Amino acid sequence: MTQISTTSLTPQLYLQRQTRWRPIEIVFWAATLLPFWLFPTYLSLASQIAITGLFALSLDLILGYAGIVSLGHAAFFGIGAYTAGLFSKFVWGEPFSGLVAAAAVAGIVGYASSFIISRFRHLTLIMITLGLGLLLKEAANSAHWLTGGSDGLQGVSIDPVLGLFKFDLYGRTAYGYSLAVLFVVFLCARRIINSPFGLALRGIRENVVRMPAIGADSRAHIRKVYTIAAIIAGIAGGLLTQTTQTVALEVLSFERSADVVVMLVLGGAGRLYGGLIGATVYMIARDQFSGIAPQYWYFWIGALLVIVVTLLPNGILGGLSRLIRRWRRS
Amino acid sequence: MLPPVFGVLFDGIAYGMLLFVLSVGMSVTLGLMNFVNLAHCAFAMLGAYVTVVLMKDFHWNFFVTLPMAFAVSALVSVAVERVLYRRLYRASDLDQVLLTIGLAFMSVAIAAWFFGTTQQPISVPSYLRGSISLLGLDLGVYRMFLIAVGIAVTVLLVLTLEHTRFGAQVRAAVDNQRMARGLGIDVDRTFAVTFALGSGLAGLGGALAIEIVGLDPQFALIYLVYVLIIVSVGGLGSIAGSFAAACLIGVSDIAGKYYVPQLGSFLIYLVMVAVLMWRPAGLFGRR
């Protein structure tokens, strides 16, 4: 929290100032438009980054704000991806309604599993999320008739966005569409974080023991945020299906769950932009180093994790804000 | 004549014993320090590669390599504990998970760098190969050996914990760490020794596993999932719990792959989720 001359503010104005748009945020969102002109050949990658950033944002709500460590968050991403794919196959190819379907199904599954999740903490919680994620992947793998199993879902075709913009080979439409959805969902997430509910989530993260003593039902809060996070992850999964026109079993994989945790922690958990920054850095690095064999890529991921935990506890954004504070003081 | 279900049971229990040796160390360190060590199977993999190198390059006997697998894993784990883990005992779950999974990722890459990504077969002594026919069942000799090792390790652990001074200190520390510190027990040292023993056992387990499941750099991650399942199903810090959970998961896994192969590992995940829903602290857990 910034320490600007706050003593003269009324409490309400102080809280209002905390939630105000900062110039750097506007710069950030303006910069997301640059790839259209600066990197027109990388728009597919940019679209992937936007989708992954949205996925990381959804994890941030439960991990960064409510302190729930999940190693199975890809479950909701995958549900969204398959729902959007099946929707285009069996209903129609209009993209926005497909996203709504993806969000709805992921939300329903998220709400149902939230009753399980909210009962646990610590290692048991990690294992339950991991176990449910693995179960879902095995189930999708064996339901070959529906999902295509390990061959992937065939026959996905998506209509042009708004009937005007066809999904092209260069990813122009894909990036524009993903970015627009990301921005809208981000606005919602930003409002959630700045709401009384967002404050309650931070309360859970800071001290879950104290919550009942102020009359709070932490489990109800956790169920709600878990459902919201599942909906957002489902939208991200749906976007991936619609922009790539395929669904691979990989959308449900443990690696996807683990990668998104890494991205979020790298960017800075518990900060709205942590997931977006982390996803950007991670995806660009992976694209640049794609020549390296995967096992060596994971060496650097491992080394990165060790460094982040031991030297950079709040990720890139945490490190930056510490630098800025030090610079201001001197 | 016994029906084939007993053969499946036998294989499952042998596999369970292997998983028990792999996982019991992690269970105790988790119960003792609440430290989530996802690099546990990296130590197991280290033990396995020690055995491979000693047998292939130095032509040691399989049995002689086993104590070395134990010792090298134990020593390396102590070094890692001193340098990295020590500062994270009071850190959040997430930090522990991230640091140790980072180490596990690095171990996979390092193993691939030195040994390549191919399988590393070893040839165990001829008298451990083959099988014995008993009441119409073919019982693998190596699997009988595994069961014997599993039982021996269990007995040794129980005797150590119940009848030695060190064991009493470990039990006190698992029970109530603050009280144990108050009684003058050096919990940090107790933990370091337990951690080394646990990692050593993992190294031994890794060496024993080569013959059954093979060895490649992914070992550190694939068996991590099994170990985590056993630890959480059995209950943290409980040897009896780990033993029971290892048998349960071993039998479930073999039975699942034998009777419903198309489901893959579905069955063990299902068993885990079911047990944890019923008893969140695990079968023998108290917290």
Next chain:
Amino acid sequence: MSAVALSARGVSKSFGSLNVARDINIDLPVGARYALIGPNGAGKTTLINLMTGLLVPNAGAITLAGEDVTALKPQARVKRGLARTFQINTLFAGLNPLEAVTLAVCERRGIADRFWQNIAGNKDAIEEAYEILSKLKLGDACYQTTRELPYGRQRLLEIALALATRPKVLLLDEPAAGVPHEESGEIFEVVAGLSDDLTLLFIEHDMHVVFRFATHIIVLVGGAIFTQGSPAEIAADPGVREVYLGTRKHG
């Protein structure tokens, strides 16, 4: 005899063979200022945990304003007007006092699950939080992160969080624990200044403070009530001197 705000009837609790509460009967009249004293390990905090629902008794019942709340969860008891503070600071370290108390106020008003509303839009809740903080002399520190507050201020914030739930009964577990002697008076002045309608039970070791602020003293030894009475009776009780006062230096 005035109405009973909170009572424990035959409450017992054991962990294995260790009895931490044995057949405890307590009645707190409305507006009471009761002190709970006893040597270390007597089960004072355990009793508060039993009353607030952090622990479930093996036998007996807790009633709040005549209603049996034994089966209710801690947060449900808070909603019915039973609040507590903690002996060891149990605060929201990364929030500032304004945010923490506003959260507690929002929880009480039932608006803490509104995820669509900007927090700054809840003028009433924020102003109520600020009022509580000002009353506890935390107004000027309310934008400072909790973990950076001086320890004595953190003890006051413990009380502020409890007050934000608008309790009818407040259980204070050593409100001045760890605070230097000269400052602990300040904390008890705050406690003494609380509304007369509020029923208070506090644990405290400093006998000067106990005799000054309590109207009634309960002595707990080995998980059971040893004796209870007015400060004068307790001060004159030779048994109490032996088990408790005799072991402490006067000064």
